[in-house]
Amino acid sequence: MKRSPTVRLLLMGAAPVLLTACEAQEEAVLYKDATECVAAARLTEDQCKAAFDHAKSEHERVAPRYTSQADCETDFGASKCQSVNQGAGIQYIPLMAAYALGYYAGRPNYYQSQPLYYSRTSYDSSGGYVNSGGQQVSRTTGNATVSRSSMEPPARAVTMSRSGFGSSSSAKGGWGGSSGS
């Protein structure tokens, strides 16, 4: 046969067929702060502090953002949100509740750290730690097996401009309204 034995659509069709993809798992550790990290004795005090400082420095930039304090507190709890202003007006972000260290596969002893937030609504509303993208990481601190993607949360940046692409199609006279060929 010179053609695909089956074809399917997940998103495009009126009746999607959903496949669950297996995701790579990896080991990670979660600590509430540098003190808990040092107590676990897996890393040196310097490593614990460096990882904590890194997560803390990322925190305000990457944390989930809300336009209202009430919405933020619905997800993270009363008095668990802070206000920030990064040029887009006042926004609310949850307090950093822990930090996670993931181990890159194939790179022994190399770790990255990221801030975590304690979400009341995660894990079917039983609560747990989520990353800056809102992805569930673990219910508790300590050792955990996590999905690799949760250790690579999406990065954020401060957008200064949009509409810098897409002008050619109109500049070229809307050629069939299409850019492909």
Place this chain on the structure above:
Amino acid sequence: MRRIAIQERSDWRETATGFGFRFHTIDGEPYWDESAYYAFSLRQIEEDLEDPTTELHEMAMGLVGEIVASEEMMDQLAVPADYRDWIAESWRRGEPHLYGRMDLAYDGKGPAKLFELNYDTPTALYEAAFFQWVWLDQQKARGQLPDAADQYNLLQDLLVETFATMAPDLAKPLYFSAVRDSLEDQGTIEYLRDCAEQAGVTTRSIAIEDIGLSTDSRFTDLEDYVIESLFKLYPLEFLFAERFGPALPRSGIRLIEPPWKTLLSNKGILPLLWQKHRGHPNLLEAYFETATSEALAPGWVRKPLYSREGANVTVILADGSQHVAAGPYDDSSWIRQAAHPLPQFDGNYAVIGSWVVADRAAGIGIREDTTLITRDTSRFVPHIIVD
């Protein structure tokens, strides 16, 4: 290779709607046309289309390393100087590519001739990969086509497989982007996104106009998340010429198609292929137009280096008749290619779009037009294999 009339499925428009095919009719004109189909023999498909596609693709890929190492060739292709290092780097790093379509003239006998490579932003994918497949399946089930009828169409399998292969090295989510108001381009990226999801890749979509640029020269989505991996159905040379273009090389973004793919989508690849493989049965004679080139002679075609949908192409046939397609691409350099008229079937000129996914020949889609130059007004006609 024959063109055979067949009854349309009475419910094909409902089927199209159910399967998300929203551009089967464009500006009131039919685009998907199942009032006929093309029938090939297996030998025609394998020996005359599949094998040459593999060979032409390898020949084209064999040129990329030479081009990125040659300022002279980069000049000939009019690659903007500011982006040359970035393009070359994407090749040296081996950034993988997804797909391309080569347009072939073929009439059922003799060698197929390469018209051009659409290797940066090929469309007509969903209709070839998916809707054409469904058409055959349903027409067989309804007794309109023989049970033994097959199709040269491994597109979906290979697309999903290629996304799965690329996935480990791609930052997720993978964004898919095209011009907001093009139904056809949006439909194409919707389908590709679907294939990526089937391969387990997390995806998002964003209109090309909505992409943002951050204070630290990164591209962002509407929620300020950094776009690290982007499939763009938008010509790389357009991106270069636009306001955010200069940020591309330092943004760290991974593009699909990768930057080096623009070298193969450039019509200048045709004279370069001819220089290296002069006389190859699947190539048409081609040259760069220079300041000293004589006026276009009968039997020749003139094409801009950067052009899509047949725009700005001029053909003078051996009989002296001239065929011109107007268009917006009049500001670049030109190549000349020996004229090779498309075969005519029942008054329709047919061009074969032969697909390559990753590096494998993957199937065909046929477009027909009533003029010699295949334009964005052409119709997509399905095909089968029967012996």
